[in-house]
Amino acid sequence: MMIRRLGLGAAFALAGHLAMAQPLLHAVGLENQYANVLEQIGGPYVKVTAIQSNPNTDPHEFEVTPSVAAAFHGADLVVENGLGYDSWADKMVAGTNAKVLSAQKLLGLPDSTPNPHLWYRTDTMPAVAAAAAAFFEAKDPAHKAAYEANLQAFDASLTPWKQEIAKVKASFAGAPVAVTEPVADYLLHEAGLKIMTPFSFELSVMNDTDPSPQDVAKEEALLKDRKVKLFAYNVQVTDPQTQALLALAKKHDVRVVPVYELMPASAKNYQDWMLQATVALDQALTAAGAK
Known part of the structure; x- marks a missing residue:
């Protein structure tokens, strides 16, 4: 009986751990590179959805479908590139209560900036990652240490x-x-x-x-x-x-x-x-x- 009680205790402990690790927040990256960074910062506490993720298609010909629109449902955070690159999402984002982080705005770039491919800059993702971490910490302060550690690890990994x-x-x-x-x-x-x-x-x-x-x-x-x-x-x-x-x-x-x-x-x-x-x-x- 003692062995069984220990086994049940371990099972309950494992179940409790898994429950704690369930995503608490939902973030959307309009392009998969932004979604990937959100995953690295959010870890197990943030469910991340990437909208554009097929590198074999022309992103300029992206079409919004009902399934795409549904992906924004319940989003707490949306990360966009800006500079008109992903303006197709403006109406859907406006229909949510999500916080929007724009790489363009984080970098302080004017709308007249001619090149929208910001992810090839070394300063873009650190700015996005830091802003995302700050948002996650404010919404989920119980896991602040984890978000901060993930941010530090991400910044170091760019070296x-x-x-x-x-x-x-x-x-x-x-x-x-x-x-x-x-x-x-x-x-x-x-x-x-x-x-x-x-x-x-x-x-x-x-x-x-x-x-x-x-x-x-x-x-x-x-x-x-x-x-x-x-x-x-x-x-x-x-x-x-x-x-x-x-x-x-x-x-x-x-x-x-x-x-x-x-x-x-x-x-x-x-x-x-x-x-x-x-x-x-x-x-x-x-x-x-x-x-």
């Missing part, structure tokens, strides 16, 4: 990425590169690389408008004449023109580095994704003999 950026900059600062659109421009700039693609071309591709013939000619010449050391190609947003540029880069042996707008399945988490992307730059530049 390898920042070190890799510094390594690329030290070795290849000023190396010329081409891109299809400004997806990874923040990372390229921080690594000290020189983007040769006309910015007007990048914006045209991003906004799904036709670039000028002059911009197209300049972009093609960068690849044909091998004036750049690598070509950062957005694999999520493609059209006949960008596909033709990809073929041109391969034909003239320009190193191609694929970049994503949503976190790919190959990444364990956000920081691993950014580290992978930066290592890919390092490897491509090394292979190209950039100096």
Whole structure:
């Protein structure tokens, strides 16, 4: 009987532990990279939903469905990118009582900021993580220590990425590169690389408008004449023109580095994704003999 009583006691203790670990809050990340950071900060106490999470689709063609709308039900916190990137969610967010954190606003960026791909900046996710942790702590003070510990661990985990950026900059600062659109421009700039693609071309591709013939000619010449050391190609947003540029880069042996707008399945988490992307730059530049 004693053994059985101990067994029941252990079972009750385990059940109590599991009950305590049930999510107390619901957070929504409009893109999976933001959702991933929320998961890391919230741990077992926060249920996190990612709305856009398929890296094989064009995020600009995202369509709101009833199931998407339902995902916002009961949300305590919604994290958006801002700068019009995820304005499709405005009406649904307005219909909730959720607190909204905008990466744009956390960074103090004006609406006129031309490049919305903020997650390629090293200061974006630390700001998002800190704001999320503060919100979770205010709503769930019983687990404040856990949220703070998770925040510290997340910030520390970004160190390898920042070190890799510094390594690329030290070795290849000023190396010329081409891109299809400004997806990874923040990372390229921080690594000290020189983007040769006309910015007007990048914006045209991003906004799904036709670039000028002059911009197209300049972009093609960068690849044909091998004036750049690598070509950062957005694999999520493609059209006949960008596909033709990809073929041109391969034909003239320009190193191609694929970049994503949503976190790919190959990444364990956000920081691993950014580290992978930066290592890919390092490897491509090394292979190209950039100096």
